[in-house]
Amino acid sequence: MTSGTATVADLAVATGVQIATTPATWDTAVTSVVEAGEALDTVALDGAVVVISWQPARPNGPLPDLRSLLDPLIRKKPAAILVSPARPVNPPKQAVALAERAEICLLWNVGPDSAADVAAKLSRLVLSVQPPAPVEANPDTALLNILRSADDLDTLLVAIGDAVGASVRLSETMSGHVPGTMSGHVPGTVLLPLSGIAGTTPALEVSPRDTLGSSELAILDGVLAVVRLHVKLRDTHVDDASVEIARNLKNILGEDLVHREASLRKSRRLALFPRHAVAVLAIEPFGVSVDMNGLHDLKTSLAPVASRFDPDAITIVNEGVLVVMIKATADLDALARALYRGVQVPLAVGAGDHVDDPRSYPGSFRQAVRAVAVGRRIGAINRVTRYRDLGVLGLLYQLPEHARRVFVDETLGSIADETPDGLDQRRILRVLRSTDCNIAESARELYIHPNTLRSRIARIEAVTGPFMNEPDRRLTIFTALSMFSLDSNVEGD
Template sequence: MTRNRIRVDGIHGPDLHEAIPSRTIGEVLSTDFLPHGAVLAGHAGLGRQVARLNLMEVPDIESWLRPHDLLLATGFALAQLAAPLGTFFSRVNARGVAGIAIHLDDEFPGLPTDALAVANSLELPVITVSEPFALDHGLARGLRDLANRQVKAMYRAERVRRLLVDAVVAGGDLADLATIAAQELDAAILVTTSDGRKIATAGRDEELRALYSSSALDATGRLRTDSTDGGLGLHTTAGGAIAVCAISANGIDHGRIAAFSEQRELSCEDLYIVDKAASVCALVVTRDLAVSVMEEKHRANFVRDLLLGRGGEHSHAVAHARSFGWDLGRSIVVVAIEPDPVPDDSPQTPARMPLVDRQAKAFSGALAPRDSKAAVTALGTETVIIMGAGPNTMNTVHEIAAHVRGDGGGGRRPFSIGVSRPCAAVEDIPGAYAQARTAMKVGRQISGAWAATSFDDLGVFRLLSLVENEEELESFTTETLRELTEDTAEAQDMRRTLEALLATNINIAETARKMHFHYNTLRYRVVKLEKILGPFTDQPELRLDLSLALKIMAMRGINHQM
């Protein structure tokens, strides 16, 4: 099927109305289309290019805007905005509009000074005119048709909204809303978390198959949300078209709803309706959160008591856990998951629910098919899992970590995981939790971001982690390795050589082969190392000290570039 789409700053869609010859805001002001136009703000932006005019016939105009639009608005239309006018100016400026022309009337006789200050800071031209816009003017070609389309879309969106609200009142969930939206839009509907994990789908099987095979989803099956705009808006994909809107409630980004069609073009009208559906989905999210917040509080308090050794007798704790659907009467492990620190964690718009809460929900969804009786909860700065233990426990942990991690992006933050030894009694859970925390922290220090470490795999690092006096460890390392602790390329190279020699028990021939050195070159390096460190080739005790010092450097991150 031939598609007639144009690209607009990463968003695709059918043309809305005719473009005008490109000119600046200042040049449009010099025509008779805006008679007696007064520039109230944004004088510095009068050189912005205007590619077309757009008319504000609906309050939620953002879905209809494209870069280089000159937006025509009335005082009545602006009076219907729910957000402050300054916020509206920021939103339309983010869409790339060239400027805003406003016909003031009795509904909106003047513009607030704070809104004009916002426009000035954005260099967004704000122009007022005293006469209604002449839609029969040569520059306004196509505006009447655009206005009619906006009004029709508003009526259609209101019908969809009412159907969805009725479903919510009747107790419907996101799957029910997706089914109604799919019928009304004649498209496949996908509801996801804020980072693209599927929550619900609806639509014809052939449309859903096309969606699953399209480039709208990444290799892990997630909706792509990793572009600069969060994947929102109209997009052309390999295999169809998609309209994506955010599901936000109380200023928090809770997910996405997307309409996909393989058979037809999706337009700004479709995006407008999807946006209305997103607002009703937000009602369901808010309702469900209100119901679950108290339940989650009780679950988190119980898990916290277990970790602190206040869970009560084994039989009592097992019975109480069963009321939450958890099984503690088996061999279990404790898993601790903590977000890794990152240099920049700038806030997003809209804001998202706390990171640990998002990660806990993600791990809960990933673990449920593998262990439906595991406990997963967010506690402060970490996610704690109490799950069944078995011979493939670490494989399961790696699988759920890969599922949550996906292919990166979408705001996904790296995390580290620590896994305890198995235990069979509730009173052993505090000790298992300490093991999981130790494995997590040491694994992160040794392996960096995305580490998943079992306490049993720590080896000598487990003993070193028990030394709380870091100054003593660093002093031991400096005294043992001497100038090899320096943060220089030569010191790092010599440490690698020393580590390889210790790994082969000072077998020079084998070390030379592994490091691709000539035998005599490595002999020279051994002599140099012994001048710095002492006769370690003849003293097993010194070799032990050197090995421990190298491991301390790796664990504590001292010049950790080995």
């Protein structure tokens, strides 16, 4: 049985009586229980179960014809008729057929309880599942009860929902809802803006189970000011916490050791940073010049994106780059794509090693800065360049740029020129590097015949000198090729 409804089958199961008719009559809803004498004086018996005591006219005499007892009751269309015989007998087939023709369920008491006892038991069951009569809420009393829960915002929202018969929560978006008003009866889900200006957020989202009446609207009107105060206090707390976290993280990432130690002690005392491992990301616009104001605008746009991947993510601007500290388990490649979609500006993203101690944040930050710088050099647009994957590029990047360019010119000569021959020869060298100078495999990757590849290698060796059979010379040429990719990103190597 569910709240508010009870069927004939539910009552039969609960009381142990037998159902004599076919299942077609079992699902009729029951709203009352009456005895046969009372039922004869009632005009209609819709939703009623009529209880008949089938007794002989004299002790130990024959039972009377049941059909004559059922017929006047059946004409009043009750939900069911329960027969309680004076002695154990089976339901007469003629009586069962009569009830089935009228599409009325016939119940049969096979237990020792009397008809009066069965009627009382059925009445209790029917009353137990009927909902209580609705009581009009008293706004003043309801407001006092709600204010007793005003110390905590979540508890307050639950108390408001209980008072108005609705699901109540804070909403940060107006999409898909109709702004609510405080006049008339409001159907469906509505948003009541805390600012008092329709269409603004945050708002109180109210999803009533029934139409909101004047009493419920009066309650909502009375509690809006309390909810508004809670939200202001919450936002102030969040803003203060964010400022404190950003200030301490900048000090930790900075070069001033005194400020770093002070911020490390403070962060431990206030538990400003997460205890789990984090990845430190350095993010810069790719191919777009921005000033500090532009970086702060970029931070404002990207911080919510990072928060979707990790609610505890920290986003700041430090030393001219955007820094995001996010949980180590986050999918950084998916994050990079989401960041680009959030601003529609090409981005270079560098990631340092995972760390779980604030003392290690500066090292991971330096790694991320180096990774993003190398990523910009090699054309890694809208994807993550990880420090651990830099290999020799991370070391070569630390050399002065003019020293790298001199080494490239001396080693590659005309192969470093921006000519069609230079482009093709550098492409061949990159493939040879990836295949460890395997002629057959390199030819397959270049879609040319091995003899054609040998001819082109001979032209390269005319500039660089023989290298296919000289490991030291190969290392020099491939190192120069890596240096070229750092300083002359034409192909996006």
